[in-house]
Amino acid sequence: MPSDAAADEADRDTGPVAGSGAPVILSNEPGSFAWGVLAERHPALIQQVRDAFPYGRRQHDALDALLDEITNGVVEPLPRAEHDHGTWSDRGRGRFGQSWFDVPFLWAESYFYRRLLGAVEYFGSGPWQGIDPFAPFKQAELSGTAVDEELRALDALADTPADQRAATLLHAALWGNRADLGFRVTAAEPTADDSADGLVADDSALLWRLLPAGALAAIAVVADNAGRELIPDLVLIDHLLEQRHAEQVVLHVKPTPYYVSDATTSDFVACLRRLTQAPGEAGRIGARLWAATATGRLEVRAHSFFCAPLPYEEMPGDLRGEFEAVSLTIFKGDLNYRRLVDDRKWDATTPFADRTAYFPGAVTALRTLKSDVVVGLARGTPESLERSGAAWRTSGTHALIQVRE
């Protein structure tokens, strides 16, 4: 569990203040994507969590109160006794007392997950301490037959040439980002066909140029979801290590449960175990990765800032130092993207390099589009996507690979 001091430290040393010039995304436009997340997904998620555990009276009352607050009330501060009361008092200055729909969407979502963990006594000192309220959903996905099939498919890849294998594994990690359990609370899961021609930006050639085989670089991977996303991420990491694109990989996960399916250390262990216990190539990949953790070639870290409601431009000095120390950082997923470029209504053709100029080193985003923000598109692309009439920004049917050297 992160200490209050660590989170305080994370918030104090904030570096330059994040971008300006485009309106921050709020959730107060009925019918907008952000409005739907707060008005529909969060209440549905409270119900799902309530149904998934034999919680006691106190937890049911707390979930009722949270539901009432997010639908009819205003943002309330954390109770004084909470370990991170001070941290959130600072983060919430100017936000408490407002409608949840009128504060920045990024902030509201993040605080919602903190409050949900509070309601189920995740941070308490009692028997529910550390019980992940999303664990049943993550476990069901990880033990499902879809994962069996995905692991079996690795056998066919074992003998393909390395560059072809690399391209396939990169795409598997990219599209694995559609496997997001929060996204499935209300939306239909996109079908396999939806991914055809779904790339709105593709800097993969530059990515491989930055990672030549034999370069022995250190790479950071900022993970997103567990299960069907983390498994292809791990398989890609194995490939990078095996082919000597990287000598060391640091995998950054969340310190506490977040956005339903975001990967924590427990989820990393569960995914690695799933790989090692699989037959064939998947099992061999799992064994190699397990061994890599023991030698330090694969290291897992869980900085408190990964659950902060803030853009990465405001990252604390120690995390900035970690990213400075590697040759490339790969950010997975939609939420990381929102935090990387800042959750604002940017013109979609704003260069990705401009929005990430503050980042201390080369950076890559692998993301399926599941919320409104997007940058780095070629001129004319947003217009033609709009003409298609599809919900291309939010439905997970489109994806991007963006790189800044």
Ligand SMILES: O=P(O)(O)OC[C@H]1O[C@](O)(CO)[C@@H](O)[C@@H]1O
């Ligand atoms: O798991 P990912 O790719 O970060 O997606 C999370 C996304 O889900 C939502 O919470 C709701 O769709 C978005 O607001 C958020 O960015």
